[in-house]
Amino acid sequence: MSLLDDTVARIAPVDFDAAAAAQLALDAKTKPRGSLGRLEEVAARIAAIRRTPQPGRLEAAIIVAAADHGVAAEGVSAYPAEVTRQMLANFEAEGAAVSVLARVAGARVHVVDVGVGRPTGNIASGAAMTRDDARRLAEQGIACAQELSGEGVGIVALGEMGIGNSTVAAALASALLGVDAERVCGRGTGIDDEGLQRKIRVVRAALAANHVDRGDTLGVLAALGGSELAFLCGVALGAAAEQLAVVLDGFISSVAALAAARHAPPAAQVMIAAHLSPEPGHRLVLDALELEPLLDLRLRLGEGSGAVLSLPLLDAALAVLDEMATFDAAGVTDAGR
């Protein structure tokens, strides 16, 4: 059995009994029932993912997968392709947004080069990569999740960097959701009206040039790419098998997560949507995953920046579950009893 198939076989539904027990514990805390709103939902969901009513506070890591894309040659990005490599150096020097935000959030950044300077095929005219490539990248992602789990990480945030990858993500979303390019193409890092029309034409061309069966996730990833999306799809699958919470960032990382959920449906249950991006396809992808984003701050940077910004909310939710006093212990009258 391959690592991919073995991992998928290990992905089980999350433990809803643990969530119910966590909610009972939250109800005994010195606050009106449910008054911490979505924070309580998050705590109960993480209890379900970790299969314990007392998950405690968890270490978080951000995985930033970086790669180049043949489709960048079509002029679909506001930035030249060399920026992917330049940003890799910026991550290394800890000067990028995700570096700063992760430092503030007390989370580790794990940058993985899965194809910088080795662009995939141009999807406007053919396949991004072979099926074997897609499998190998997904299995690298699985191995990465396993390694982090082994090091004690309990929460994995998905980040990406790759000039042209919002076009790739739009093509994937168009294929996986069965919707036209117009509904999933946005301005990415900041293209103008003409650039947006070009991007829509390129995505339509990619779907015409690549005949994909949307029930075959590996086939879709091989046809449309990109390397970092195949890798992050593997991270999500590996994390689900390891009972790690997976925090989605914006449109691109969410499309990788959607591919994972299509390949192994229970994987969707370990996912938490950090924020809603202004990219028009993001809401469609989150709806397909049945996820409601925590934040709406008009973030459109990627790199995992929005995912990292949500980590203090997850930490707060877990701290409430772990550390708040109960009505009984604090001697506070419980009107809701």
Add this chain to the structure above:
Amino acid sequence: MSLLDDTVARIAPVDFDAAAAAQLALDAKTKPRGSLGRLEEVAARIAAIRRTPQPGRLEAAIIVAAADHGVAAEGVSAYPAEVTRQMLANFEAEGAAVSVLARVAGARVHVVDVGVGRPTGNIASGAAMTRDDARRLAEQGIACAQELSGEGVGIVALGEMGIGNSTVAAALASALLGVDAERVCGRGTGIDDEGLQRKIRVVRAALAANHVDRGDTLGVLAALGGSELAFLCGVALGAAAEQLAVVLDGFISSVAALAAARHAPPAAQVMIAAHLSPEPGHRLVLDALELEPLLDLRLRLGEGSGAVLSLPLLDAALAVLDEMATFDAAGVTDAGR
């Protein structure tokens, strides 16, 4: 000149030039222009409040003002009045939600008893307190803000605890905004339909029993209370004079902030709305203050809990401004130049 009048005289408009300079600095960072969305707005606004393009990262304190209310006798809360005192002990033991959340956020909690066990008059039939009482409480709040500023605090979050105080806040909002009780009364910590109807009747009775001139903020606070709202109004005024950012929590603290902004309009410019509460009056109050909340997590606890949850976003915004690399320094091609 009294401390209150002297403080109001010291409140100047924030420095919009500093905000513009901070935005220029953000535009030079290695990210597409504006791609950190509301985080960039927050950084620029804090620059304006602190009157420098480089405010750096700031120490934050949460002030939790606690008091009792004569109107609690009308049965407007799901909890008995003794809970205010019990919660004071819970804050002391650091077991309350705000205690846990502040620990996670690395912020100080400053609990101030401004009337626990010494309830104000029942506003359903008369004035909450005298005009002198309201002024004394506001001046205590000013002194508290001055003290924190002297200790190096740059951000003050407003929190409150007081059984019955969402009724008091509704009466204040009704008076200050000139809207009927129905539009500003909500379920508070969890009253049922009958309790909500009773609360609306009590607020209408309070406005009938107390003839207030909404242009006279001290008069409105004296008539309708409560002690913690008059105190927090003073905190907001003192913070504005000291060039501290003021983070609003839910409906109740926002009403105190509205009173401050009515008394000294430029004070509104130092305010940041942490979250949107499900209380129906909260949006009305934030609209009057021209503030857009950062979070929408269905929080309805008070204590400053929502304000504290927003602090990591403020810290992240300031860290981005302070610590992110520029395109030039990182050698990244700037397409937006």
